[in-house]
Amino acid sequence: MTTTINTPVAIIGGGLSGLYTAYLLQQRGIQSTIFEARDRLGGRIVSLPSSKPTANIDANVERYDLGPSWFWPDMHPLMDNLVNELGLTAFQQYQTGAHLFDRGRGNSPQRHELGIATSPISMRLSGGMLSLIEALATKLPTDAIQLGHQIHLMTQLATGDIALTCATPTGDVTITTQKVITALPLRLLSDTIQFSPSLPDKLINECTNTLTWMAAHAKFVAVYDQPFWRQQGLSGSASSQTGPLVEIHDASALEGKAALFGFVGINATARKTAGRETLIKVTMDQLTALFGEQAAKPVDTFLIDWSEEKFTATEQDQFGANSHPMYGLAASTSPDWNSNLIIAGTESSSNAGGYLEGALASSLQAAKQITH
Ligand SMILES: Cc1cc2nc3c(=O)[nH]c(=O)nc-3n(C[C@H](O)[C@H](O)[C@H](O)COP(=O)(O)OP(=O)(O)OC[C@H]3O[C@@H](n4cnc5c(N)ncnc54)[C@H](O)[C@@H]3O)c2cc1C
Numbered sequence: 001m002t003t004t005i006n007t008p009v010a011i012i013g014g015g016l017s018g019l020y021t022a023y024l025l026q027q028r029g030i031q032s033t034i035f036e037a038r039d040r041l042g043g044r045i046v047s048l049p050s051s052k053p054t055a056n057i058d059a060n061v062e063r064y065d066l067g068p069s070w071f072w073p074d075m076h077p078l079m080d081n082l083v084n085e086l087g088l089t090a091f092q093q094y095q096t097g098a099h100l101f102d103r104g105r106g107n108s109p110q111r112h113e114l115g116i117a118t119s120p121i122s123m124r125l126s127g128g129m130l131s132l133i134e135a136l137a138t139k140l141p142t143d144a145i146q147l148g149h150q151i152h153l154m155t156q157l158a159t160g161d162i163a164l165t166c167a168t169p170t171g172d173v174t175i176t177t178q179k180v181i182t183a184l185p186l187r188l189l190s191d192t193i194q195f196s197p198s199l200p201d202k203l204i205n206e207c208t209n210t211l212t213w214m215a216a217h218a219k220f221v222a223v224y225d226q227p228f229w230r231q232q233g234l235s236g237s238a239s240s241q242t243g244p245l246v247e248i249h250d251a252s253a254l255e256g257k258a259a260l261f262g263f264v265g266i267n268a269t270a271r272k273t274a275g276r277e278t279l280i281k282v283t284m285d286q287l288t289a290l291f292g293e294q295a296a297k298p299v300d301t302f303l304i305d306w307s308e309e310k311f312t313a314t315e316q317d318q319f320g321a322n323s324h325p326m327y328g329l330a331a332s333t334s335p336d337w338n339s340n341l342i343i344a345g346t347e348s349s350s351n352a353g354g355y356l357e358g359a360l361a362s363s364l365q366a367a368k369q370i371t372h
Contacts, residue, residue: 003173005146007033009370010164010177012151012193015043017345017359018183019136020082022144024367033143035166035175037150037311041137043184044068044214044312047128050223051300054256062256063128064221066304067214068356069093069251069261074120076357078364086135089126093118094227094250095235100290102240109290115235126254129356149173150311154180154341155196162340181366183344183359185212186329187314195337203331208316210327210347213354215313216320218264218271218305220283221251222298227258229291236260238290244283248290257299260287268307268318276303327353342366 009025011018014036025032047063054062070093073080083090095117101110125131137145153165157176164175182189190199190207198204227250229236236250245262252258264271264279271279280301287295307313328350333341344366346358353362 003171005033005173005175007031007175007177009033009179009181010035010162010175011181011183012164013043013183013345014038014041014145014147015183015345015359016045016133016136016356017363018043018181019133019140020360020363021181021183021344021366022140023136024363025370026140026144028367028371030370031144032181033175034140034145035149035151035164036145036147039148041145041147042067042130042133044306045129045133046304047130048221048302050257057256058127060127060131060134062253063130064223064251064253064259064261064300064302065124065128065130066219066221066302067306068129069124069249070122071356072120072122076352076355078360079357082360083123083125083132086132088131088135089254090123091126091254093122093124094230094252095237097230097233097235099235100238100248102238102242102286102290104240104242105289109238111234113233116237124254132356151175151193153194153196156336156340160340179340179342179370181342181344181370183363183366185215185312185345186210186343186347187212187316188311189343189345191314191316197336199333199337200331203329203333206329206331210329211321211325212313212317212347213325213327214320215306215309215317216268218266218268218279218303218307219261220245220264220280221259221261221300221302222284222287222295223257223259223300223302224294224298225257227252228294229260230258232292234291236291238262240265240286243286244279245286248287260291260295262287264303264305267320268305271305271307276305279303324354326350327358339369342369
């Protein structure tokens with residue numbers, strides 16, 4: 001049986017861009033519904049709780065980021081303003097103490113006593129970046145968010161409305177709407193959603209050729225009872241040319257347990273071949289070689305390989321970029337779709353595209369288009 005939902009504006013994707021778009025529309029008195037394929041909100045934003053919570057500490061505070069960790073207020077004013085507007089607690093990335101250079105197997109790490117101070121200042125959120133998603137979600141009516149709704153077909157109807165065909169765990173759903181805002185990576189838009197009539201070739205090519213930021217990467221977190229590295233005068237940051245982690249940072253919660261995180265420097269194909277268990281083992285060996293025996297006894301370890309996430313990465317996203325690409329969408333959806341189909345999501349933004357800030361900038365643009 002096919003169920004039908006009617007909504008004036010359908011937003012595809014419940015990541016930061018989709019949620020912020022719904023929030024902005026609500027402020028302008030426009031009702032919208034978010035359709036999210038996963039059974040959770042946040043998209044590339046994931047903050048996981050410790051499996052052994054610290055007594056007296058809110059479990060939502062003691063969480064660790066497996067997606068984005070940082071925003072940079074001096075560079076990204078939209079993020080800074082939103083964090084303040086939502087009353088979230090931001091704190092500076094811990095970087096007091098020496099930085100370590102990993103010199104590979106059998107060699108002791110080299111200490112750089114001056115450490116490495118990032119500029120501009122990197123800020124984190126208490127409770128992880130998911131706090132931002134949760135704060136936005138609480139501002140919306142509960143029926144404005146539909147989880148487990150994967151849109152796979154978009155059809156322009158003779159009435160001028162748009163029909164969205166959507167797979168859900170309980171069967172197909174048809175959504176009829178006047179306007180659609182897509183808030184998902186551009187590659188997923190062109191590769192996983194069918195359009196009738198088709199989108200212009202120029203737009204499809206541009207979407208397919210736009211790399212999804214960080215989709216090729218994997219992030220590892222090891223949680224500890226204490227930040228023992230700080231007692232050794234270490235900041236928790238380390239760099240390595242041998243890996244498996246190539247860039248390591250302190251990822252401790254503002255309250256509660258301590259943690260180290262790192263980006264895995266092995267490419268997606270090699271990660272698959274190695275397998276998860278081996279990858280975690282060699283990563284723990286590396287952390288122990290760098291930070292000492294205490295590093296070998298984490299409370300929790302978390303690993304997310306973003307290249308294996310089908311609602312983030314496509315086959316093409318198995319390979320990352322050497323540098324941050326220039327984002328922004330040049331091609332338009334016209335003539336068949338006119339202003340009824342609006343494309344948002346961080347990769348569509350020429351302002352800070354790829355970053356959280358780009359997701360917000362794209363939402364502002366989309367909300368403006370709807371209002372006009
Ligand atoms: C490991 C990692 C580290 C990062 N570090 C940082 C950082 O420190 N600072 C920073 O600024 N940025 C960072 N980023 C980038 C940041 O996460 C993204 O810019 C931002 O989260 C993108 O938000 P978005 O809403 O545009 O897209 P997404 O978060 O990808 O959201 C898209 C949503 O659409 C959903 N979806 C997909 N297909 C469909 C469909 N067919 N139907 C319905 N829903 C669908 C997805 O499930 C997802 O929820 C990082 C990313 C990763 C992965």
